[in-house]
Structure formats: C-alpha cells, structure tokens
Amino acid sequence: MKKYRKTLIAIVVLLLLAGTGCARQQPADDTSASTESPQLELTLEELAAYNGKDGNPAYIAVDGVIYDVSDSSKWKDGEHNGYSARQDLTDIIKSKSPHGVSVLSRMPVVGKIVE
CATH class of the missing domain: 3.10.120.10 (Cytochrome b5-like heme/steroid binding domain)
Structure with missing residues (x-):
C-alpha cells in the first residue's frame, strides 16, 4: 500500500508542477491583439x-x-x-x-x- 501511496503522491506533485508551468506560460492579461499586425x-x-x-x-x-x-x-x-x-x-x-x-x-x- 505504501508503494501505491508514494506513486500517487509523485503523480499529484507532477500534475501540480505541470499545471504551474502551464500557468506561467500564459499571459496575465489578454495580449492576443498584440500579435496582430x-x-x-x-x-x-x-x-x-x-x-x-x-x-x-x-x-x-x-x-x-x-x-x-x-x-x-x-x-x-x-x-x-x-x-x-x-x-x-x-x-x-x-x-x-x-x-x-x-x-x-x-x-x-x-x-x-x-x-
């Protein structure tokens, strides 16, 4: 059971880190207009x-x-x-x-x- 618990914790941590990385890549405000000519x-x-x-x-x-x-x-x-x-x-x-x-x-x- 401990083996699965460690795996589950690792997955949760990875998901949290992945979510944080994605959030940093998105602009804080809508800058889509700035990419237009x-x-x-x-x-x-x-x-x-x-x-x-x-x-x-x-x-x-x-x-x-x-x-x-x-x-x-x-x-x-x-x-x-x-x-x-x-x-x-x-x-x-x-x-x-x-x-x-x-x-x-x-x-x-x-x-x-x-x-």
Missing part, C-alpha cells in the same frame, strides 16, 4: 498612395474599412473592372458590383479611414 489609420488622401503600382500594395476602402486587395488575381496592378485601388469604393461595390460586399470577407483588413 498594427492597424493603419489613413485619410482618403493618404489611401491614394496605395494604388497597387510600382511595388505599392493595392488598398481599397469600403464603409471606412481598408482592405488589402494586392494578392487578389482580380485586382492585377491595382485595377479591377475599370476601377482603381487607392480609393473609397463603398458606393460602387454596394450599388454596381454583382458580388457586393460578400467577397471582402476574403480580403485582409489592414486599417480604417480617418478624417
């Missing part, structure tokens, strides 16, 4: 630099949110169906686009428009 805050004038040309990323704004469309094959060189990246396309996407805002969920959000 920082969000840009751009005016519409600043957004104009992100045209998808000459090595610049292609950004569009819709409802104040800035999306990176650089990796989309539909936005080659910052152009798509006669429209250019670097601008607020809220009205165009909501009123003229056959897909509407649905495809934006596949685009990375990189920031927001500020005044």
